[in-house]
Amino acid sequence: MENKKIEHVSSYYAATINEAINYPVLKEDISSEVCIVGAGFTGVNTALNLAKKGYKVVLIDSARIGWGASGRNGGQLISGFTFSDKFERWGEDIAQSVWKLGADCTDLVRQTIEEFEIQCDLKEGFIEVALNNSQMNELVARKEEWERRGYQHNLTLVDKNQIKNYVASSNYIGGMIDSGSGHLHPLNLCLGEAKAAANLGVSIYEQTKALKVNPGKEVLIETAHGSIKAKNLVLAGNAYIGKLNPKLRRMIMPANSCIIATEPLGNERAKQLISKDMAVCDLNTILDYYRLSADQRLLFGGRWNYSGKEPKNIDQNLRKRMLNVFPDLHDLRIDYAWGGNVAVSMHRIPQLGRLTENIFYSQGYSGHGVAPTHMAAKIIASAISNEWDMIDTLSRIKHIQLPGGKWFSSPAMSLGMLFYRLKDFLASKS
Numbered sequence: 001m002e003n004k005k006i007e008h009v010s011s012y013y014a015a016t017i018n019e020a021i022n023y024p025v026l027k028e029d030i031s032s033e034v035c036i037v038g039a040g041f042t043g044v045n046t047a048l049n050l051a052k053k054g055y056k057v058v059l060i061d062s063a064r065i066g067w068g069a070s071g072r073n074g075g076q077l078i079s080g081f082t083f084s085d086k087f088e089r090w091g092e093d094i095a096q097s098v099w100k101l102g103a104d105c106t107d108l109v110r111q112t113i114e115e116f117e118i119q120c121d122l123k124e125g126f127i128e129v130a131l132n133n134s135q136m137n138e139l140v141a142r143k144e145e146w147e148r149r150g151y152q153h154n155l156t157l158v159d160k161n162q163i164k165n166y167v168a169s170s171n172y173i174g175g176m177i178d179s180g181s182g183h184l185h186p187l188n189l190c191l192g193e194a195k196a197a198a199n200l201g202v203s204i205y206e207q208t209k210a211l212k213v214n215p216g217k218e219v220l221i222e223t224a225h226g227s228i229k230a231k232n233l234v235l236a237g238n239a240y241i242g243k244l245n246p247k248l249r250r251m252i253m254p255a256n257s258c259i260i261a262t263e264p265l266g267n268e269r270a271k272q273l274i275s276k277d278m279a280v281c282d283l284n285t286i287l288d289y290y291r292l293s294a295d296q297r298l299l300f301g302g303r304w305n306y307s308g309k310e311p312k313n314i315d316q317n318l319r320k321r322m323l324n325v326f327p328d329l330h331d332l333r334i335d336y337a338w339g340g341n342v343a344v345s346m347h348r349i350p351q352l353g354r355l356t357e358n359i360f361y362s363q364g365y366s367g368h369g370v371a372p373t374h375m376a377a378k379i380i381a382s383a384i385s386n387e388w389d390m391i392d393t394l395s396r397i398k399h400i401q402l403p404g405g406k407w408f409s410s411p412a413m414s415l416g417m418l419f420y421r422l423k424d425f426l427a428s429k430s
């Protein structure tokens with residue numbers, strides 16, 4: 001009996017897909033040089049990189065290409081490999097390497113878009129907005145550090161008066177513009193990258209869940225209607241890895257983030273709201289992030305919870321937050337509301353490594369993965385082809401494994417949320 005098909009969640013992105021391509025379900029036993037489990041940005045781009053190097057690759061997803069966070073996110077293409085500002089904790093050589101990965105990762109996405117002519121509404125410019133003095137100080141320090149380390153794009157600080165030229169909200173006391181970051185339609189990007197990979201010979205299977213991994217010189221991946229024997233395996237399930245690998249699951253906390261899309265604002269109103277059409281993000285731990293879509297809707301995201309479960313009434317809750325930033329938008333209809341899971345790592349840095357000599361993984365982008373996943377994919381593909389040992393440098397970062405079971409059930413996670421809310425509240429009084 002056929003299992004029920006899992007489709008993309010109903011979202012602004014799913015409603016505006018450029019080209020709907022269905023890939024088949026795996027229904028036989030096959031073999032390959034590399035098998036990749038998970039077809040989000042990490043998996044698709046690892047496949048694309050390997051196909052460009054001439055590898056025979058199989059890519060499977062339990063649902064659709066871009067079904068996970070990659071096809072549902074805020075579309076903010078932001079420089080930086082980690083959410084952490086404390087690079088020094090890893091020692092200076094790792095700090096500079098990690099920083100450089102972050103400085104280069106948005107350009108990597110631009111190159112892919114250009115090389116494969118992917119239509120994904122790419123717009124340049126990102127403004128990080130400060131709600132209080134301590135956040136503004138954070139931006140000043142970041143600008144100083146990034147310039148000292150050699151950032152190739154412009155970082156420009158703006159004060160309370162100037163910020164109104166960019167974002168029509170009276171909430172902010174300043175911000176920083178990064179000309180190296182921007183925003184895009186993430187699902188169309190992911191689907192475009194998958195199509196490019198398929199054109200280069202990658203075998204893609206949707207509705208094909210990896211049920212069991214049998215390690216060995218050749219890894220055997222079992223699915224419901226077939227299997228894959230591969231010399232190398234890449235696990236790219238991120239927040240959705242579930243029971244397939246309990247060790248990877250314990251290294252991350254799945255957290256939920258949600259987005260609403262308003263009705264189109266029209267040219268004039270859109271220009272008044274975010275006049276230079278940049279992506280916007282505040283610096284709270286439980287942050288608000290927003291931008292305009294190509295058809296000038298406001299896509300407004302936020303409201304994390306650490307239970308990994310989708311909250312109820314996303315539209316009403318996020319509308320309240322949106323009106324807190326833009327009270328004048330009270331008349332706007334909300335056309336779409338959806339959520340998805342991000343994988344938060346304890347140090348807020350992506351986790352890349354090997355489980356065995358030939359089983360690789362990358363996960364834990366901590367809500368900031370659109371650009372870093374592309375860099376992670378390049379690193380993993382280059383580890384498989386023995387061309388770049390960055391994975392070994394990153395493996396030196398010690399990641400904490402969380403205990404399983406009830407400690408990481410919803411109540412414990414909710415307590416964690418409370419802690420972060422309190423932290424943001426205290427900072428707002430500074």
Ligand SMILES: Cc1cc2nc3c(=O)[nH]c(=O)nc-3n(C[C@H](O)[C@H](O)[C@H](O)COP(=O)(O)OP(=O)(O)OC[C@H]3O[C@@H](n4cnc5c(N)ncnc54)[C@H](O)[C@@H]3O)c2cc1C
Nearest residue numbers: 038040041042062068069070073074076210237340369370
């Ligand atoms: C609401 C939301 C907003 C966000 N906003 C931003 C943003 O604006 N900017 C930013 O940089 N980042 C953002 N992020 C984070 C970013 O989207 C992620 O970090 C990134 O997409 C992770 O990509 P991935 O490929 O590792 O994982 P995913 O895209 O989650 O892909 C994992 C895939 O693995 C598949 N899978 C899992 N287990 C199996 C299995 N056993 N067999 C087969 N397939 C399996 C899943 O079906 C899924 O398709 C946001 C995330 C969310 C949820």
